[in-house]
Amino acid sequence: MSLILYGASLSPFVRKVRTCLLEKKLEYTMELIIPRNQPDWYYQINPLGRIPALRDGQFDVCDSAVICAYLEDKYPNTLALCGNTAEEAARIRWFEKYGDYEVGPLATFTVFFNRVLAKSMGLPCDEAAVQKALQKLVAHYDYLESQLADSDYFVGQRFTLADIAIATHWVNFSYAQEQLDAQRWPKLAAHQARILARDSLQLLLADEAKMLARLR
Numbered sequence: 672m673s674l675i676l677y678g679a680s681l682s683p684f685v686r687k688v689r690t691c692l693l694e695k696k697l698e699y700t701m702e703l704i705i706p707r708n709q710p711d712w713y714y715q716i717n718p719l720g721r722i723p724a725l726r727d728g729q730f731d732v733c734d735s736a737v738i739c740a741y742l743e744d745k746y747p748n749t750l751a752l753c754g755n756t757a758e759e760a761a762r763i764r765w766f767e768k769y770g771d772y773e774v775g776p777l778a779t780f781t782v783f784f785n786r787v788l789a790k791s792m793g794l795p796c797d798e799a800a801v802q803k804a805l806q807k808l809v810a811h812y813d814y815l816e817s818q819l820a821d822s823d824y825f826v827g828q829r830f831t832l833a834d835i836a837i838a839t840h841w842v843n844f845s846y847a848q849e850q851l852d853a854q855r856w857p858k859l860a861a862h863q864a865r866i867l868a869r870d871s872l873q874l875l876l877a878d879e880a881k882m883l884a885r886l887r
């Protein structure tokens with residue numbers, strides 16, 4: 672087995688896959704691909720040019736959700752992150768989609784992009800867009816808080832990909848100097864702290880700190 676992950680560490684989607692790899696104890700190497708500056712050859716792996724992509728021997732696969740599902744199917748003797756029943760698997764996919772397509776565009780592509788990336792690219796920060804995104808996020812916090820009910824995790828009372836897929840965006844959010852209001856959304860804030868305290872994420876956050884410092 673030789674796994675190569677293509678991407679950059681500050682991407683929430685790359686972080687999602689790296690967390691899966693670490694939790695599953697799968698060894699991998701990472702090759703840096705910077706969004707908007709991808710080499711031509713990378714389009715043969717992902718025609719959309721987006722990160723992450725994974726090479727497993729002769730096999731290439733892209734999109735974080737597809738990669739995580741592939742790792743689960745290909746390496747069944749590792750920590751299961753995608754559920755043990757059809758119902759659990761469906762709930763986990765739902766939260767993953769929710770993170771990727773509802774939380775991500777606001778917390779990462781708007782708040783993080785404007786507050787952190789735009790500056791490093793010489794672009795102005797669109798603070799009006801940031802404020803609008805912060806307002807839109809409120810409904811998502813309410814929903815996610817309601818889904819935690821009395822559990823420490825989103826699905827099946829244990830750590831799964833659902834937890835990773837939501838928490839990964841709070842990391843980018845925090846890099847943009849924003850944080851959840853723990854008084855208003857106590858379960859969600861506690862969930863975030865619980866997930867980010869895992870050894871896998873602690874390792875990644877320490878690694879990301881170097882990249883973040885360079886950006887700033």
Ligand SMILES: N[C@@H](CCC(=O)N[C@@H](CS)C(=O)NCC(=O)O)C(=O)O
Pocket residue numbers: 682683684706707719720721722723733734735736771
């Ligand atoms: N649905 C994709 C989203 C990946 C994505 O949007 N990645 C961003 C970086 S966070 C990217 O590569 N953007 C560059 C581009 O769109 O050209 C996934 O989960 O992998």
